[in-house]
Amino acid sequence: MKNILSLCLIALLIGCGSKPTSSPSADSDTASSKPRVALIMKSLANEFFSTMAKGAQQHQSEHADDYELVVNGIKDERDLSRQVALVEEMVASGVDAIVIAPADSKALVPALRRAKQAGIVVVNIDNQLDQDVLEMEEVSIPFVGPDNLAGAKKVGDYLAESLTGSSPQVAVLEGIRTSFNAQQRRKGFEAAMEEAGIPIIDSQSAEWEMSKANTIASSMLSEHPDIAAILCANDSMALGAIAAVKSAGRSGDVQIVGFDNITAIQNAIGEGKVLATADQHGDQLAVFGIEAALKEIHGEGAGNDIETPVDLVTAESLSKK
Template identity: 70%
Template sequence: MYEFRRTLIPCGLLLLCAAIMGCDSQTEQSQKTSDAKPESKKPKIALIMKSLANDFFSTMAKGAETHQQAHSDDYELVVNGIKDERDLSRQVALVEEMVANGVDAIVIAPADSKALVPALRRAREAGVVVINIDNKLDEEILATEKIEIPFVGPDNKAGAKKVGDYLASKLKAGDEVIVLEGIRTSFNGTQRRLGFEEAMKAADIKIADSQSAQWEMSMANTLALSMLSEHPNVKAILAANDSMALGALAAVKNNGKAGEVAVVGFDNIAAVQQAIKEGQILATADQHGDQLAVFGIEYALNLLKDPNAKLEDRETPVDLVTAEDLK
C-alpha cells in the first residue's frame, strides 16, 4: 500500500502541472485575441432629407441609393425623411435617432436653417461627422453653438437670378409679377427670393406681391388664386420651388389665364420638365438633385478617412432649364 501511494503522488503532481500549463496557454491565447485589432467595419451614413412627398427629395434619395449600390464595399446607407417640410420636431428626432443607432456620419438637408443646429451640435459632440446639403445652416447660430458644419450645395441666389433673368427677357419694363416664397427661416428660400428680386429690379419689373407658400403645392395654389384676383394685371409668377410652381400653374388655369401668365420654378423635377416641354411652365433651375446627396456623402467619407481635414463649403452646379434644353 505504501509503494502505491509513492507512485500516485508524482502522477498527481504531473497532472496538476499540465493543467496549470494548459491554463497559462489558454490565458496567453486569450491575451493574443484581445490584443488583435478589431475587424474594420464599413462606415454607416445617414441621409436625412425634407419632405419625402416632394419629387426633388425622391430624386435625391434614388441618387444616393444608386451611389451606395455602386460602392457597397465602402459604406452603408440609411435614408430618412419627413412627411411635411414644416415638421421640424420630427427631423430633430431623426437626427437623435441616427446618433443613438451609431451612424458614423449624417448628411442632412435641414427643414430649417436655425432649428436643427442644436441637435446637429449634439451629434458632432457624439463623434458623428455632419455634412449640410441643400439648405444652408444659419452662420450666426453655428457660431453661437460653436461648431463648424460644412455646406455642400448650389448658389441658390445665382440660380434664381438665372431663372428671373430668363423670365424678364420675355416681359417688358413696368410689368407686374408675384413671388411664391419658400419657408422664410430657410436659407435657400431667402436666397431664391433675393435672386428673383435682383433679376426683376434689373429689368424694371414690379413685384406686386410676395408671400410664403412654405414649399407646398396646395398652399401655393390657394395663395396664387388669391394673389391673381387681387392683382389682375400680373404677367408672371416666380415660385421658389417646382412644387409651388405646379400649384401656381393650376391657379393660372383655374383663373382662366393660361397662356397669359407665365410661371417659373426651381428644382427641375420630372413633372415640371414635362410642363416646360408642353409650354405650360417657362423655366426652372436644375440643382442636380440626383447628385446633391452624393456630393455630401463623398465629402463625409473623405472626412471619416481624414478627421483632421479642413472643413470648408463646397459649391455645386445650378443650371437654367428651358424648353430649348429639353428638346
C-alpha cells in the same frame, strides 16, 4: 454509452443554433470596417427629395464595399421636431456620419452640434444652416450645395427677357421663410427683377407646398389682375401656380417659373405652361454630400464648403437632351 452521450451533446449544440465561428467574426469585421452614413432629408413626398434618395442609394450600391447607407425623411417639410428626432435617433444608433438637408436653417443646429460632440461627421446639403446660429452654438458644419441666389437670378433674368408690354408686374411664391435656401431664392428673384426694372407687387410664402401655392396664387391673380408672371421658389409651388392660372382663365397669359427641375415641370415646360426652372441636380446632391462626409471620416477632408452646380432649364435646353 459514452458514444450515445457524445451524440446527444452534439445534437443539443446544433439545436441551440450554434454556427461555425468563422462566419460571424468575418461578418462583424466586414461590417465594422465600413462606415455608416445617415442621409436625413425633408419631405419624401416631394419628388426632388425622392430623386435625391434614389441617387444616394444608387451611389451606395455602386460603392457597397466603401460604406453603408441609412435613408430617412420627414412627411411634412414643416415637421422640425421629427427631423430633430431623426438626428437624435441616428446618433443613438452610432452612425459615423450624418448628411442632412435641414427643414429649417436654425432649429436643427443644436441637435447637429450634439451629433458632432458625439464624434459624428456632419455635412449640410441643400438648405444651408444659419451662420449666426452656428457661431452661437460654436460649431462648424460644411455646406455642400448650390448657390441658390445665383440659380434663382438665372431663372429671373430669363423671365425678365421674355416679358413684354409696358410695365409688367410680377408676384413671388416664397418657400419657408426661416429656410436659408428660401431666403436666397427670393433674393435672387428680387435682384433679377430690380435689374430689369420690373416691380414685384406681391410676395408671399406658400411654404414649398403645391396646394397652398394654388390658394395663394389664386388670391394674387384675383387681387392683381395685371400680374404678368409668378416666380416660384420651388417646382411644387409652380405646379400650384399652374392650376391657379388655369382656373383664372389666364393660361398662356401669365408666365410661371420654378426651381428644382422635377419631372412634372419638365413636362410643363415642354407644354408651354412653365417658362423655366433651375436644376440643382437633385439626383447627385446627396452624393456630393456623402462623398464629402466619407473624406472627413477618412481624414482627407478640409471641412470646407463645396459649391455644386445649378443650371437654367428651358424648353431649348430640354430639346438638346
